[in-house]
Amino acid sequence: MRLTFLELVIPEIAGPPEIPRRHGPASPNLNIIHHFWRLYTRPLRIGYPVLTVSATPILDLEQDPPAPGSGKWTVLIYLVIGSAIGIGADSLGVKLPQLNFLVWIPLLYIAISIHELGHLLAGKMTCMASGGIVVGGFVAMKSGDHWTVRFDPRRIFGSGMAIPLPGKDGFEAGRFAWMVAAGPIASIATTYVCWLAFRRFGDGAGGWIGSSVWASAIGLASLIPMSSGIHKSDAARLWILLTRPDQSRSWMAAVTVQAENARGVRPRDWDAALVEQMLAAPGSGSEQLFPHLMAFLRCLDERNESLASEHLEKALAASGRSGKAVRQTLYLQAAEVNALLKNNAEAARTWLDRALKLRKPESRTCTDSAIAMCEGRYDDALKHIAATRAFLLKRKLDSGLARFSHDWLDERESVCRNAMLAEAHAQPGIRRDG
Numbered sequence: 332m333r334l335t336f337l338e339l340v341i342p343e344i345a346g347p348p349e350i351p352r353r354h355g356p357a358s359p360n361l362n363i364i365h366h367f368w369r370l371y372t373r374p375l376r377i378g379y380p381v382l383t384v385s386a387t388p389i390l391d392l393e394q395d396p397p398a399p400g401s402g403k404w405t406v407l408i409y410l411v412i413g414s415a416i417g418i419g420a421d422s423l424g425v426k427l428p429q430l431n432f433l434v435w436i437p438l439l440y441i442a443i444s445i446h447e448l449g450h451l452l453a454g455k456m457t458c459m460a461s462g463g464i465v466v467g468g469f470v471a472m473k474s475g476d477h478w479t480v481r482f483d484p485r486r487i488f489g490s491g492m493a494i495p496l497p498g499k500d501g502f503e504a505g506r507f508a509w510m511v512a513a514g515p516i517a518s519i520a521t522t523y524v525c526w527l528a529f530r531r532f533g534d535g536a537g538g539w540i541g542s543s544v545w546a547s548a549i550g551l552a553s554l555i556p557m558s559s560g561i562h563k564s565d566a567a568r569l570w571i572l573l574t575r576p577d578q579s580r581s582w583m584a585a586v587t588v589q590a591e592n593a594r595g596v597r598p599r600d601w602d603a604a605l606v607e608q609m610l611a612a613p614g615s616g617s618e619q620l621f622p623h624l625m626a627f628l629r630c631l632d633e634r635n636e637s638l639a640s641e642h643l644e645k646a647l648a649a650s651g652r653s654g655k656a657v658r659q660t661l662y663l664q665a666a667e668v669n670a671l672l673k674n675n676a677e678a679a680r681t682w683l684d685r686a687l688k689l690r691k692p693e694s695r696t697c698t699d700s701a702i703a704m705c706e707g708r709y710d711d712a713l714k715h716i717a718a719t720r721a722f723l724l725k726r727k728l729d730s731g732l733a734r735f736s737h738d739w740l741d742e743r744e745s746v747c748r749n750a751m752l753a754e755a756h757a758q759p760g761i762r763r764d765g
């Protein structure tokens with residue numbers, strides 16, 4: 332809570348021209364007028380202080396976002412397990428396989444692929460299409476009508492991920508549990524086979540058989556029930572699926588909403604019952620992050636902007652234990668919301684700075700375009716919009732969110748062009764192009 336001046340935004344009280352809220356611009360012109368209204372209305376301050384509590388204190392910079400948790404417990408757990416294996420083998424007189432780091436890295440990629448393919452194969456057997464696989468830096472993902480394949484060097488030491496695409500019907504915890512369990516089952520089987528090969532043939536040339544035991548054994552880490560940020564190990568997820576029906580339902584709904592997005596369904600057309608179920612996630616921890624981030628994007632597409640801000644606020648509040656990439660996404664969105672919905676360029680720049688401090692973003696041009704629009708630099712905004720569109724096309728992104736983004740960029744472009752025309756009219760001596 333803080334002392335502020337009552338801000339009366341006169342045109343807001345008079346009300347912006349009403350636009351159709353759902354299913355986009357029946358009349359694109361009205362949309363543009365609506366955005367103009369936002370861009371050109373500045374708050375009029377009336378000078379008596381009142382106590383106000385913002386509905387979105389983190390977004391409005393009244394509160395700091397939660398401090399990121401350190402990953403020291405994860406590191407400690409792995410160190411304890413590693414030491415236990417070493418000491419245990421030594422005391423039992425068991426010869427441990429050789430580890431050749433150079434051979435181990437490619438073998439690790441193979442072992443991760445087998446683990447993730449286990450998830451996808453079991454998914455297939457329970458009627459879930461495969462939506463993608465991530466193995467370290469290799470990313471292959473279904474995006475609408477395309478498959479996008481790329482190599483992300485920043486993920487080179489990252490783990491793997493399987494992306495199943497469940498349908499909207501037949502929500503059963505048993506099917507999801509089988510799909511989750513199949514990854515560790517594949518890892519156990521691979522480790523066992525490699526161990527048998529090591530016992531029979533020894534370490535192999537360059538220690539490749541020995542290293543294959545260590546590479547496949549890494550997949551057994553998924554049997555440690557733990558969570559790091561929004562990610563849960565397979566064992567932790569399985570435990571929830573078998574014992575926590577409320578939390579399971581909301582997670583299954585979130586996976587299914589993500590599948591709708593991957594199939595190219597726009598946020599405003601995601602199944603409303605699924606979205607509601609996804610948002611019913613119990614607790615206040617990181618389980619809340621993904622549902623509220625997705626709900627935020629859906630509200631933007633539905634043009635329910637105040638509700639969008641509230642969902643983003645909740646996602647930010649739940650972001651303490653998430654990794655840098657997820658926090659950066661949230662911070663860039665916070666910058667755009669401040670620039671375009673709250674008309675606060677200063678706060679938008681603060682969020683952009685926070686996002687840039689985390690790591691180099693894949694693309695920042697979308698946020699730059701929003702800030703340029705807020706600051707009335709329409710020429711710059713148009714350049715950033717073109718760069719954002721080029722990024723989406725280069726990546727061949729065609730998910731529901733990508734389709735929404737293209738429309739949103741078109742709309743931003745119209746606002747900029749109209750604003751430039753209006754400026755040119757206001758200053759008859761100056762001729763502007765565009």
Ligand SMILES: [Zn+2]
Nearest residue numbers: 514515553565
């Ligand atoms: Zn797994």
